[in-house]
Amino acid sequence: MIKIELKHLFSPGKIGNVQIKNRIVRSATYERRAMKYGIVSDKLIELYRELAEGGTGLIITGAIGIDPKATGGPDQPYLFDDSHMEGQRKLVKEVHNYSDTKIAAQFVHTGRQGTHPKYTSVAPSPIEDKSTNKIPKELATEEIEKIVQNFVVATRRAYECEYDMVQMHGAHGYLLSNFISPYTNIRTDEYGGSTEKRAKILVDIYNHARDEVGKDFPILIKLQIDDDIPSGLKLEEGIKIAKIMVDTGYNAIEPSGGIGESISLNKNPLPSRFVKSPDDENYFLDSAKKLKPIMKDCPLILVGGVRNPLSAEKILQEKHADFISLSRPLIYEPDLPNRWKSGDLSPAKCLSCNSCFMTMMTGEVYCVVKKKLEKKRLKKEKQKN
Numbered sequence: 001m002i003k004i005e006l007k008h009l010f011s012p013g014k015i016g017n018v019q020i021k022n023r024i025v026r027s028a029t030y031e032r033r034a035m036k037y038g039i040v041s042d043k044l045i046e047l048y049r050e051l052a053e054g055g056t057g058l059i060i061t062g063a064i065g066i067d068p069k070a071t072g073g074p075d076q077p078y079l080f081d082d083s084h085m086e087g088q089r090k091l092v093k094e095v096h097n098y099s100d101t102k103i104a105a106q107f108v109h110t111g112r113q114g115t116h117p118k119y120t121s122v123a124p125s126p127i128e129d130k131s132t133n134k135i136p137k138e139l140a141t142e143e144i145e146k147i148v149q150n151f152v153v154a155t156r157r158a159y160e161c162e163y164d165m166v167q168m169h170g171a172h173g174y175l176l177s178n179f180i181s182p183y184t185n186i187r188t189d190e191y192g193g194s195t196e197k198r199a200k201i202l203v204d205i206y207n208h209a210r211d212e213v214g215k216d217f218p219i220l221i222k223l224q225i226d227d228d229i230p231s232g233l234k235l236e237e238g239i240k241i242a243k244i245m246v247d248t249g250y251n252a253i254e255p256s257g258g259i260g261e262s263i264s265l266n267k268n269p270l271p272s273r274f275v276k277s278p279d280d281e282n283y284f285l286d287s288a289k290k291l292k293p294i295m296k297d298c299p300l301i302l303v304g305g306v307r308n309p310l311s312a313e314k315i316l317q318e319k320h321a322d323f324i325s326l327s328r329p330l331i332y333e334p335d336l337p338n339r340w341k342s343g344d345l346s347p348a349k350c351l352s353c354n355s356c357f358m359t360m361m362t363g364e365v366y367c368v369v370k371k372k373l374e375k376k377r378l379k380k381e382k383q384k385n
């Protein structure tokens with residue numbers, strides 16, 4: 001049998017000055033495995049060890065809370081207080097001990113989609129969320145500046161915990177994407193109006209965080225490029241915003257799209273970033289092709305339905321992306337990169353059924369399909385004996 005070599009997928013790449021051993025990224029995935037008060041638990045560390053052992057080049061953590069009033073839900077890890085650092089440090093150390101895997105901390109402020117039981121959700125403008133009928137509170141300028149500061153202080157803490165880099169969550173209808181969208185931001189001050197003004201918060205976060213951690217610590221962004229709702233952000237403007245991010249100095253962009261409301265407005269069963277059909281492979285590839293020409297030397301991380309190592313190899317070879325990124329496939333197969341590296345080039349076992357996404361509503365995130373198969377196998381084994 002001829003062994004096909006995935007020369008590009010398994011060649012090292014750089015984000016800023018940090019070398020990544022291959023081009024496979026674990027896209028941020030909320031796990032619901034932290035302890036009370038956002039403290040990292042042993043089972044969370046165990047999950048990251050498994051991912052590191054599985055051969056991923058760069059792991060991006062599930063979204064970490066950076067503002068006590070805008071955390072993402074139960075069992076989320078936080079980094080808005082020094083008391084969160086000990087556990088985070090342990091997690092990073094474990095990943096680094098197990099392999100030469102790099103790890104980035106992803107930071108989120110939930111913004112308009114906030115579900116905190118005690119605090120009202122906030123946003124650039126008081127536009128009703130049609131999926132919840134909630135109207136968020138409009139942020140005052142000083143409150144925006146405080147939020148910028150929260151992202152910056154969390155970046156410094158991540159740096160001190162020896163994370164290799166950080167990623168700002170600027171997508172999926174959370175606060176930073178609320179600012180860049182003309183649908184959710186109708187402000188008339190310095191943070192609203194033109195594309196540049198709507199992107200100002202992202203520029204401010206980068207510049208202040210850069211001052212805090214120096215030039216060698218990569219700062220990435222998961223960037224909304226399309227809200228997937230009629231009056232929302234469209235790709236054409238998403239590309240303009242990506243250009244602003246590149247010119248600002250962000251060290252890599254992972255384009256994404258869809259907001260919580262796209263479910264009710266588009267009658268989609270789930271936001272557009274989650275697709276049901278296995279035919280919808282590489283569903284941000286067309287957008288990536290349009291983005292690439294403005295990216296200069298800034299790496300593009302392609303996420304969304306990447307399942308087949310041969311098409312991933314082709315995407316990298318044709319330079320439509322610099323890295324590929326996986327979320328759901330690594331929930332099913334944390335060792336998928338090693339499987340592909342060993343020569344088993346069958347696509348990811350993930351069916352894109354989104355059962356993992358649904359588990360997030362009730363407890364720890366896991367792959368329902370895999371669990372069912374495992375149960376069946378155990379039952380058969382028992383019957384044999």
Ligand SMILES: Cc1cc2nc3c(=O)[nH]c(=O)nc-3n(C[C@H](O)[C@H](O)[C@H](O)COP(=O)(O)O)c2cc1C
Binds near residue numbers: 027031326329357
């Ligand atoms: C269970 C689950 C949790 C997720 N949590 C996050 C998150 O914390 N931050 C984020 O930016 N994206 C999150 N995502 C989106 C993924 O990072 C990714 O963009 C999306 O699933 C598409 O990639 P895939 O086709 O490889 O799954 C999550 C997705 C799933 C399924």
